[in-house]
Ligand SMILES: Nc1ncnc2c1ncn2[C@@H]1O[C@H](COP(=O)(O)OP(=O)(O)O)[C@@H](O)[C@H]1O
């Protein structure tokens with residue numbers, strides 16, 4: 096696995112006849128009342144791994160949402176959806192490591208697929224613990240007894256230092272699944288080996304993460320350009336001294352990102368010529384889309400998209416790039432009046448020789464447009480993808496490396 100060669104994968108082990116604990120991330124948009132999964136991308140992406148385990152007994156460990164949230168549900172519909180996609184039975188067990196779960200695993204035959212209940216129903220899974228601490232949890236000790244091998248294919252959860260992610264590799268031989276390998280390989284290529292020039296397009300609302308990515312990739316020479324769109328652009332416009340209007344400032348305040356304006360000023364002062372911030376924007380005025388230069392916007396109108404002239408410098412930098420990393424939409428695309436920038440940026444980014452996408456909203460728009468096959472890699476990770484791109488070693492990856500050393 097390139098720079099992560101210390102991690103083992105499916106090609107390094109013989110899984111025949113083994114009971115495999117497979118951690119995946121099936122956390123998905125769901126209608127909790129109707130029990131309907133609204134987007135099954137994370138299921139589709141895991142099918143290769145499950146199919147590759149047909150000579151093993153597969154026990155799936157996964158989660159949906161977190162305690163306190165409306166969509167923190169049982170995984171009955173997740174098992175159904177997986178079963179439909181796999182074209183074979185997936186046995187759902189409404190238990191994590193009690194008698195029911197243990198019996199189901201003990202009675203499983205080679206080729207069987209079992210899905211355990213939402214692992215976050217167990218309070219320990221919601222703790223942030225080190226690998227050593229996790230190994231001592233009742234959860235990890237009991238799960239480990241049920242399997243011979245741990246496979247982590249939960250890239251979307253790779254940034255969480257939680258018991259099943261970092262504890263199971265402490266106590267069982269652990270390898271990466273096929274999705275984890277693909278994510279790490281493609282995202283690592285952004286750091287080394289990506290054809291230059293490299294442009295990061297940072298949009299959406301996760302401003303603190305995006306600013307962190309911008310700082311990392313510019314400071315370390317990973318990106319040649321950063322293009323700011325969405326709410327990230329509004330921060331840079333404010334940092335440039337423009338009055339972006341009260342509604343856009345209020346949103347920044349609500350999201351807790353006022354402090355990011357100063358950080359953006361610092362980044363601009365160091366890398367100004369490498370950062371593209373479109374200044375021609377679309378605002379909502381009396382309920383309608385109106386385009387203008389940011390210096391002219393009325394104080395009571397929100398900036399909700401790129402303006403058509405604002406698209407020109409964006410296309411200019413994207414067309415010059417051989418690698419594009421796209422994370423976050425360029426506007427309030429959910430409203431058709433403000434989807435223009437997001438759609439046009441996606442169309443242009445899809446033309447790059449090497450193109451990587453992160454973020455659930457961005458990936459969903461791309462799928463809706465039917466553009467998913469035009470991109471080199473669409474990550475299943477939101478937070479995990481962003482953290483990877485900030486250059487941090489993800490806890491799941493560190494745990495797999497450690498396990499590979501320990502269980503040679
Ligand atoms: N200028 C804007 N004003 C308000 N919301 C915006 C703006 N630009 C983008 N957004 C919103 O950003 C949201 C997605 O942001 P984010 O969660 O960061 O994306 P992703 O899931 O792709 O990482 C969308 O709901 C979109 O409407």
Ligand SMILES: O=C(OP(=O)(O)O)[C@H](O)COP(=O)(O)O
Pocket residue numbers: 120122160161251252255455475476477478479
């Ligand atoms: O969907 C996830 O993260 P994401 O929304 O950042 O992609 C993962 O399942 C992690 O979930 P968490 O943010 O509740 O730990």
